Amino acid sequence: MSLFGLFPRKKTASAARDRLQILLAHERTGGGGSSELLAKLREExxxxxxxxxxxxETRVNVSMKNEDEMSIIEIDLEIPHADLPRLRLAASR
Amino acid sequence: MSLFGLFPRKKTASAARDRLQILLAHERTGGGGSSELLAKLREExxxxxxxxxxxxETRVNVSMKNEDEMSIIEIDLEIPHADLPRLRLAASR
Known part of the structure; x- marks a missing residue:
């Protein structure tokens, strides 16, 4: 399954912020069990x-949804542009 | 924007594997720039x-899509159930 194209390119209120979205989804076949794995990955x-x-400086929003066989964590960040040069430097190490 | 409900609960071929999906999306306002941040986060x-x-023992699939103002990385794993007790133990530490 491809999930490309699920993130619409809507303009955010501030043009001086980038947006980072992270989705973690754990589908448990056979039913049952909790998703400690997902909670751990969220922290990491x-x-x-x-x-x-x-x-x-970053607006962070984390939401979680638990169902019988599926857990989903959504992490949404707005990153000020002032941070971006530092990001690129750190990322290129 | 809520992205809940985007992961349909389709049955996988093997009932003895859980499925973990991770989406990383970086939306760059103001256009331009690359997404080294996303590549770094993928590694982490x-x-x-x-x-x-x-x-x-895990089937891993990683795909990446780069556009002018948006980069998306999708990580898809199928985890054998034999690993799950170990996962729960590690996650509860």
Missing amino acids: VLAAIAKHVSVD | VLAAIAKHVSVD
């Missing part, structure tokens, strides 16, 4: 982002 | 997963 992803972005 | 996310899942 947020820690990885915090290495590159000054979190106090 | 794959490393985080490898801490909890035996990668040789």
Whole structure:
């Protein structure tokens, strides 16, 4: 399944911010069980982002949905452009 | 924007595998620039997963799409159920 094209290019309120969206989805076949794995990955992803972005300047929104066989975590960040040169430097290391 | 409900609950070929999907999307306002940030996050996310899942037993598929103002990385894994007790143990630490 391709999920490309699911992120519409709507303009955000501030033109001086980039947007980073991360979706984590865990589908459990056979039913049952919780998704501690996803909760753990959420922490590790947020820690990885915090290495590159000054979190106090960044608007972060995390939401989670749990169903019987599916858990989804959505992480949504707006990153000020002032952070971007630092991001590119860190990312190229 | 809520992206919940975008992952349909289709049955996979093997009932003995869970499915983990990760989407990373970087929307660059003002246009231009590349997405080294996303490539870096991809590496960190794959490393985080490898801490909890035996990668040789896991089917991993990574795809990337680059446009002018948007980059999207999709990571798709099928995890054998034999790994799950280990995952839960690692995640609860």
